[in-house]
Amino acid sequence: MNAIRNFSFLIFNFAFFFAFAETVEISVDLKFDSIDYVSGERVRAVVDVANMSPDTISVGYPSSKDTLFVEVFSSGSMEQLEKIGKGRFVSRFSLESNEGQKLETYLGDHYPLRTIGKYLAKPVLVHGGMRYEGQLRAFTVVPGMKVGSALQMFKNAEGLRREFTLLSWSRRNTEHLFLAAQDEGSVSRKWTTTDLGPFMRLRKPTLSVLGTGEVIVIHSCDRDRFRRSEFWSLPDALELNKHEFVRDPETAGSERVKELYKESGGVQPVARPWWKFW
Secondary structure (H helix, E strand, O other), rough: OOHHHHHHHHHHHHHHHHHHHHHHOOOEEEOOOOEEEOOOOOOOEEEEEEOOOOOOOOEOOOOOOEEEEEEEEOOOOOOOOOOOOOOOOOOEEEEOOOEEEEEEEHHHOOOOOOOOOOEEEEEEEEOOEEEOOOOEEEEEEEOOEEEEEEEEEEEOOOEEEEEEEEEEEEEEEEEEEEEEEEEEEEOEEOOOOOEEOOOOOOOOOOOEOOOOEEEEEEOOOOOEEEEEEEEEEEOEEEEEEEEEEEEHHHHHHHHHHHHHHHHOOOOOOOOOOHHHHO
16 A cells, blocks of 8 residues: 555656646746836846747747747836837747747836836747746835936927936946936927936036037046937937047037037128228
8 A cells, every 4th residue: 555655646746747847847036137127217128038948939020939028017106007119029040959048128118107105027938829928136226316407499390498407326336327208389299218328427418409410428437537429309310320438528528519600601791891990
């Protein structure tokens, strides 16, 4: 009788082992760049997929039957957020057996993540009718600390005004500077918040809005250098044009004035008789 019981116990253990092995043949995980994101950021993360099954995983192609997405929950109530838009979470990919891949995703493009608070997210891969889930990962949306602001008005869009705000927040033990923007008046819209990089409070950052539609931020990024960030701001668009490092912010500003002077053709001398100079 004992021998039969021991044999049954072994059979049960083997069955449990193989059942468990089947569930871990495909794994999916989610890793964030940071634990805190300033309201309006795209919330970048990386999805890590490992295929230890004998099958091929295919996501995003016309013939693909597999899907990959990320579910997001409000941390307090565990209420699942409703997805906005119909875009793909990751680029299309295909994995053969014993292959893995890391894929970039931006959760702010798929969920309304501007509300300040804590959130939980988990990646989900659906393959062969089975759902493979990763662990819940936490992140927080924060307001940031206001450093400065500026207002832009548009000649060709009456009633529209765009408010730019410089915010600071610590990221990986280093203070960073962010630019947020929102439209008010005839149109109401909030634009993506941009991380401008490390920020040192050696000198107050400058935020300039030019009549040509350029928005320029100059801030101290270390003891010897400043970073100049240039955006193009139009009624229906706000885009980062370029980042560059400069030694002297005053020189950087005057050089841009010279560029605008050249682009305008300069100031032409006034034609008048020679006797009117006296």
